[in-house]
Amino acid sequence: MRTLTVKLIALLLLIAGLASAAPVAIIVSNDVPVDDLSFAEVRKVFLGERQFWNPKLRVVLLMRAPVAPERDVVLRSIYQMSEAQFRQYWISKVFRADVSAGPKIVYSTEMANDLVTAIPGAIAFVDAAQIPKGLKVLKIDGKLPGDKSYPLR
Amino acid sequence: MHRLTTLFSAGLLLSLAAHAQSPTSGSDVARQNDLIQQLLRRIDQLESRVTELESSRAPKAPVPTEALVTPPSPPPAPAPSAVATHDHGTPITETVNTTFPNLKLSGFGDINYTASDRPGTHAGFNEGQFILHFSSALSQKVTYFGELSLTARTDAGTGTTPAPGFNPEVERSIIRYDQSDHLKISFGRYHTPVSYWNTEFHHGSWLQTTASRPEMIQFGGSFIPVHFVGALAEGSFNAGGLNLNYNLGLGNGRSSVLSRSGDFGDINNNKAWLATVFIKPDKLYGLQVGGSVYRDKLNATGRPEAQERITSAHVVWHKENPEFIAEFFNINHKLPGTGRVTNNQAWYAQVAYRLPMAMSLKPYYRYEYIHTPRADAIFSGLNLGLSSSTLGMRWDFSSYAAFKLEYRYQERPGLPNTNVAWAQTSFTF
Numbered sequence: 001m002r003t004l005t006v007k008l009i010a011l012l013l014l015i016a017g018l019a020s021a022a023p024v025a026i027i028v029s030n031d032v033p034v035d036d037l038s039f040a041e042v043r044k045v046f047l048g049e050r051q052f053w054n055p056k057l058r059v060v061l062l063m064r065a066p067v068a069p070e071r072d073v074v075l076r077s078i079y080q081m082s083e084a085q086f087r088q089y090w091i092s093k094v095f096r097a098d099v100s101a102g103p104k105i106v107y108s109t110e111m112a113n114d115l116v117t118a119i120p121g122a123i124a125f126v127d128a129a130q131i132p133k134g135l136k137v138l139k140i141d142g143k144l145p146g147d148k149s150y151p152l153r
Numbered sequence: 154m155h156r157l158t159t160l161f162s163a164g165l166l167l168s169l170a171a172h173a174q175s176p177t178s179g180s181d182v183a184r185q186n187d188l189i190q191q192l193l194r195r196i197d198q199l200e201s202r203v204t205e206l207e208s209s210r211a212p213k214a215p216v217p218t219e220a221l222v223t224p225p226s227p228p229p230a231p232a233p234s235a236v237a238t239h240d241h242g243t244p245i246t247e248t249v250n251t252t253f254p255n256l257k258l259s260g261f262g263d264i265n266y267t268a269s270d271r272p273g274t275h276a277g278f279n280e281g282q283f284i285l286h287f288s289s290a291l292s293q294k295v296t297y298f299g300e301l302s303l304t305a306r307t308d309a310g311t312g313t314t315p316a317p318g319f320n321p322e323v324e325r326s327i328i329r330y331d332q333s334d335h336l337k338i339s340f341g342r343y344h345t346p347v348s349y350w351n352t353e354f355h356h357g358s359w360l361q362t363t364a365s366r367p368e369m370i371q372f373g374g375s376f377i378p379v380h381f382v383g384a385l386a387e388g389s390f391n392a393g394g395l396n397l398n399y400n401l402g403l404g405n406g407r408s409s410v411l412s413r414s415g416d417f418g419d420i421n422n423n424k425a426w427l428a429t430v431f432i433k434p435d436k437l438y439g440l441q442v443g444g445s446v447y448r449d450k451l452n453a454t455g456r457p458e459a460q461e462r463i464t465s466a467h468v469v470w471h472k473e474n475p476e477f478i479a480e481f482f483n484i485n486h487k488l489p490g491t492g493r494v495t496n497n498q499a500w501y502a503q504v505a506y507r508l509p510m511a512m513s514l515k516p517y518y519r520y521e522y523i524h525t526p527r528a529d530a531i532f533s534g535l536n537l538g539l540s541s542s543t544l545g546m547r548w549d550f551s552s553y554a555a556f557k558l559e560y561r562y563q564e565r566p567g568l569p570n571t572n573v574a575w576a577q578t579s580f581t582f
Contacts, residue, residue, distance in 0.1 A: 038435075040394060040435035043435075043438065044396070049334075049389065049396070049433075051331070051334055052331075052333050052334050054333075055332060055333040058293060080438065080439075080472070082512065084512070084549065084552055085473065087552055087553075088360070091259070091360070091581055092353070092354075092357070092360050094257075094259070094286075094288055095259070095261075095286055095300075095355060095357050095360065096352065096353065096355065097288070097296075097325070097327055097329070100257070100288045100289065100290045100296045100298075101257060101288065101290070
């Protein structure tokens, strides 16, 4: 029985490894006049340095709550920050009067999908395997989540 | 999800098959067969549930905005860190709150203990500053920011009308219209954007690595004008990946007291102006390099009239492995009619490093230097000259609170050298 347990745990770890390597897609509401952004542009949007898609449409940034694997990918690759650094970054940004509020927290992929559909200018990131039809997925440097050398995984 | 379940099922069966090949007794085999049958039934149930869920995930019609005042599906109970949302992430119900104004309040505070061998000083606790910060979106494009400080007074309870224990001060009060990323126009009272530190950390001791600011930009100090009342235009441009940011300001400049801004009004008809530019190159994420120019006409009490020109430059590496901040200031004073010109210089360099094996700890060191020539008619008598080293350790004992322990060594012209020990707890709430 012990052998079985050990094998199951090993298998779960393997599956967890496969899951963590899954790409993270950047989704935006359909009114966002952008289809493709460079990685540097994506970073600026997530850092709150780019706050407008155009003068009439503000960026509304949605973030998954802590512990979500997609959030870990975004913190590691886009922000290059730890969870604590990320918190301090946004507190500091609001305090500097750069923005009036930090990103909004979403608690599930479905919630992110629904809100991106509904809120003009919204941008979020979700597991690329869980994007319903009809949502706009941003290319990063011309690449979609399934493509080789896609940066968010 | 289906792929994961299939993988999990296949792996489970393989594991069970491998386990079944090991030598076991007859009763063990029977128990294992039962277990296998139970697990297979469980897998069948899970697979059918996955199929059911996937079939129900057809594309949905857009959710009406008004329906989003409550979340579209009840979120699971979030982790405590998600509930304790500071400004880094507000609950989703606020995302769709399109009612204006929507005021948000946060705060900073610090408690200090200092001991020095400077004659006439006493070791003891100091309450530091109590800071309240307000931000409120008044519409999609108009936002208000305010910062209020309460600082303990040294003369509390003295005088014929006893002085209050704390000094209230409106540190910042800014209303801003955001036309786009390229142009934002605001009016109000600012921390003068001629110094990186002055506009990066404001009164939030918790935000800065060290216990206090460099001496040249101390609140209540006279070296640079820390506050600025007037109007500011700011924005950013991609500039080929350099990310050029700018500030252009016009305001009242210093008042008759050098350390104060012209809050009530200007003391002359000459407006102060400033221009700041800095870049944050895409290719060197974390780097910021910039400079500023500030011009004003001074009519300080007990000082001759003078033209003041401040030039400054900064280089910052924002990351914490290492963190690096360096600034340089030159303050030029020109006395009209006399041709007398003096230059006062100050600079500091600070380096810190977040320890990879103990992420809550960050040792740091800062050197700062101020030189004011004796011939300078504006700063004479203020004894601003300084050479100082600060060595310390920051310990982030919570996500929103830090403890800092510092040692400082200071040399001032004409005064005995001093050693200072400083402990501080700073926090945001």
